[in-house]
Structures are given as structure tokens and as C-alpha cells.
Amino acid sequence: MRRKLTRRLLAPAAAAALLTAVLSVQAPSSADAAVPATIPLKLVNNSGRGDAVYVYIIGTQLSTGQQGWADANGTFHAWPAGGNPPTPAPDASIAGPASGQSKTVRLPKFSGRVYFSYGQKLVFKLTTGGLVQPAVQNPTDPNHDILFNWSEYTLNDAGIWLNSTQVDMFSAPYAVGVQRADGSTVTTGHLKSGGYNGVLSDLRGRSGGWAQLVQTRSDGTVLRALAPGHGLESGALPASVMDDYINRVWQKYASSTLTVTPFGDQPNTKYFGKVSGNTMNFTNSSGAVVTSFQKPDADSVFGCHKLLDAPNDQVRGPISRTLCAGYNRTTLLTNASQPDSSATGFYQDGVTNQYARAIHARMADGKAYAFAFDDVGNHESLVNDGNPQSATLTLDPFN
Structure with missing residues (x-):
């Protein structure tokens, strides 16, 4: 493993x-x-x-x-x-x-x-x-x-x-x-x-x-x-450096659903994210809310912590990891099923993690x-x- x-x-x-x-x-x-x-x-x-x-x-x-x-x-x-x-x-x-x-x-x-x-x-x-x-x-x-x-x-x-x-x-x-x-x-x-x-x-x-x-x-x-x-x-860097992208993600998933399949060897384990106000709630296949995230800021995105904290558990941590990757790679607007298996669409948004893009x-x-x-x-x-x-x-x- x-x-x-x-x-x-x-x-x-x-x-x-x-x-x-x-x-x-x-x-x-x-x-x-x-x-x-x-x-x-x-x-x-x-x-x-x-x-x-x-x-x-x-x-x-x-x-x-x-x-x-x-x-x-x-x-x-x-x-x-x-x-x-x-x-x-x-x-x-x-x-x-x-x-x-x-x-x-x-x-x-x-x-x-x-x-x-x-x-x-x-x-x-x-x-x-x-x-x-x-x-x-x-x-x-x-x-x-x-x-x-x-x-x-x-x-x-x-x-x-x-x-x-x-x-x-x-x-x-x-x-x-x-x-x-x-x-x-x-x-x-x-x-x-x-x-x-x-x-x-x-x-x-x-x-x-x-x-x-x-x-x-x-x-x-x-x-x-x-x-x-x-x-x-x-x-x-200004604290607002990722705000525009985060706001667009929040707007998109207020009216559509983000699907997260966090384990590659468990394709049937899926969680479904939807924004309501300042909260993105994730439900399981039975419709029960399993975890929720407040609207993140740039620090939470770049550090994969704080509002995107990822405990070593089997639910919140894996979902948060996937969200963090999607925010940094700016693929959450272009792919509603995360994570991405291909790097083709990474860092294509005008607001992105330019540091990670330049290195990769x-x-x-x-x-x-x-x-x-x-x-x-x-x-x-x-x-x-x-x-x-x-x-x-x-x-x-x-x-």
C-alpha cells in the first residue's frame, strides 16, 4: 500500500x-x-x-x-x-x-x-x-x-x-x-x-x-x-489570490452536484457535494450527510488544511484530499467527477496554483x-x- x-x-x-x-x-x-x-x-x-x-x-x-x-x-x-x-x-x-x-x-x-x-x-x-x-x-x-x-x-x-x-x-x-x-x-x-x-x-x-x-x-x-x-x-501573495476561482466553484455547485470517488480501488464508494449558503455538504449513496466544508480561502487550499482539514479517517480526510487537489489544479469547474485521472486539464484556469503549474x-x-x-x-x-x-x-x- x-x-x-x-x-x-x-x-x-x-x-x-x-x-x-x-x-x-x-x-x-x-x-x-x-x-x-x-x-x-x-x-x-x-x-x-x-x-x-x-x-x-x-x-x-x-x-x-x-x-x-x-x-x-x-x-x-x-x-x-x-x-x-x-x-x-x-x-x-x-x-x-x-x-x-x-x-x-x-x-x-x-x-x-x-x-x-x-x-x-x-x-x-x-x-x-x-x-x-x-x-x-x-x-x-x-x-x-x-x-x-x-x-x-x-x-x-x-x-x-x-x-x-x-x-x-x-x-x-x-x-x-x-x-x-x-x-x-x-x-x-x-x-x-x-x-x-x-x-x-x-x-x-x-x-x-x-x-x-x-x-x-x-x-x-x-x-x-x-x-x-x-x-x-x-x-x-495576497490573501485573495484564489477567491475568484473559489467563488465560481461555490456558484457552480449551488445548482449542480460534485461527485467524489476518493478510493481508486473502491469505485462504488462515492460522495456527493452540494453547496447551501456557506457550506458544501457531502452525502453518501443513501443520502445521509457524512461531512461538510465551509467555503475555503487560499490558505486552506494551498496548505490543504484549516477549512480543508484532512484527518486520517475514511470519510472526511479522503474527500478533503480530493477537494484540495481539485482546487489547486483548478479542475473542479471542468470536471464534476473527482479526482482526475489525467493531468491534461490541470492548471488551465486563469486563476490557479501557478507555482504547482510551473513545476509540473x-x-x-x-x-x-x-x-x-x-x-x-x-x-x-x-x-x-x-x-x-x-x-x-x-x-x-x-x-
Whole structure:
């Protein structure tokens, strides 16, 4: 079974917690027990940059539930107790390969992240609640002016789930891959030639605040493009950026019905949405109301939270995931039966998630995690294997 991205609060920073996407873990079946305690992770540096690279393997150890980090051999180290104000974390960095080189480390059974930075080590701190992860939307975060990125992964007895993600930002380009038991490999996350600069140019050429998502260091280095939810938080995007589309959706489904079939393997499980005033009510096939949503705002749409909260249940969460994908891809007006299996009609409305559109258009395989539930309809940049022999993380060129 595929792992889903969920929105989960991490340890709070000095002022607020970073809301981010992490991989949720499901219990493996008794038949899946062949995955060793660690597997090789080959780090390949094709970036063309002369900066030193630093790598971090950070997450939750699945056997104990402890938060910590892994060294290059895959050995787990628990974080020490933190403080308030936050105290410096131990240096968990691993020296990465130089440009044109590769290096192999080992991934332990974690649910966590592989960070990498160029030219400077990342700053991690510990509070009494755990690790403070970099908050790219915070201009005072100590990592704000560092060029870095991360991949998310879960490795457990049932296999590996490894993604490339742009849920929080579009930054240093990279791809992920897995080698299977038969020797074949599967990869995702590579941009088309010119795709990195293409995404940045696309956003910079758009009015309405999208250009302000791009953040540049004082020396001219482009650091990242913030995801639009963080753009709202920072003031780069106006709060009304999605209002016109949301209003049209609300108007349409006041007089027609939106059908949601949230489970691909359960085609007969359908829910029917209809707007009444400020509420969209969903009924099941018996006509009973199963959940309701208030009219969302842009923050709820981009973050797939708040008024589009998606609990890990079997009704509201799956419906909300589908709605969130439809709003971000702006397909709710053109397709009254959601979700969409084809990407052909995504991002065609004049009011859309321009960030997600720009990224998907420039991915070599069209797949990305440009918002939290971009896996709805299988449009996500994720590799998975039940018996992984090794994994790869490739640092790609900035072109």
C-alpha cells in the first residue's frame, strides 16, 4: 500500500511551529520482513557547483519512536534534551561528494528526511519538544540564506517510500531513485533541460505576487521559490489570490452536484457535494450527510488544511484530499467527477496554483509534490519498492 503525505506539526521554533509534509507510516504485514536494518544511499553530485556539500539523515527511528539522526554508517543517534530557548543540536552533518563525484552512505529505518546544503552547514536546534527544522518562510530563520533542500523517506520492514518534494519550496534541484531486487531502477524528480531556470523565470514573469515567491541572497544566489502557502504567510501573495476561482466553484455547485470517488480501488464508494449558503455538504449513496466544508480561502487550499482539514479517517480526510487537489489544479469547474485521472486539464484556469503549474510543466516525468496532496490521482514524485537494494539521491544541475 502506498504511503500518503500528511500535514503534521513538527517541534516548535522560538515563535511558531513549522507546518510541513512528512511521510506517515503504516504497519507492515507479517510477510514483509526482508528489508535489512539499513540500505545503501548513493549520493551523486551532478550539480556543477564548486561548493562543499553537507548531508543530514534526520527522522524518527521506527523501532523506538525516538527522534534523532544517523551517521554515514546508518547508526542511530538520539537527540539530547533541548531547551527553551532552543539549544544547538549536535553536528549531524555528513561530508557530501564534490561535483562530479559520488559517495555512498546508509539509510536506517526512519520516517524522516535527507537534507543537503551547499557551501554552509545547516543550523539545527533543539527545544524541549524536539528538533526545530528549518522554516524557509521565516526571514529570521538561521538557515534562510543557505542554499539547501531535502527529500522525505520512510524505510521500514515493508520497503521504502522516497520522494522529491516542493511542498514547502522549490530549490536546489535533485532526483531520487531505488534499485529493485531484479537490478532495475526507478527514478523521479529530474527536471527537463532548462527546467530549473524555467520555473524561476515563469514565476518572475507573473503578476499578482507570484514573482515575489522567488528569494535571492545578497550575493545574487537564488535560494528558493516559496510555496504559495508560505507566500501568503510572508505577504508575497495576497490573501485573495484564489477567491475568484473559489467563488465560481461555490456558484457552480449551488445548482449542480460534485461527485467524489476518493478510493481508486473502491469505485462504488462515492460522495456527493452540494453547496447551501456557506457550506458544501457531502452525502453518501443513501443520502445521509457524512461531512461538510465551509467555503475555503487560499490558505486552506494551498496548505490543504484549516477549512480543508484532512484527518486520517475514511470519510472526511479522503474527500478533503480530493477537494484540495481539485482546487489547486483548478479542475473542479471542468470536471464534476473527482479526482482526475489525467493531468491534461490541470492548471488551465486563469486563476490557479501557478507555482504547482510551473513545476509540473518542467518535470521530466510530469510528476511532483507541489502541494501536500499532489499524490491524489498518482501525480506525485515518489519511488517505492518492497525489497529495495539501494537508493539514490542525485544533485542535479542548476540550469
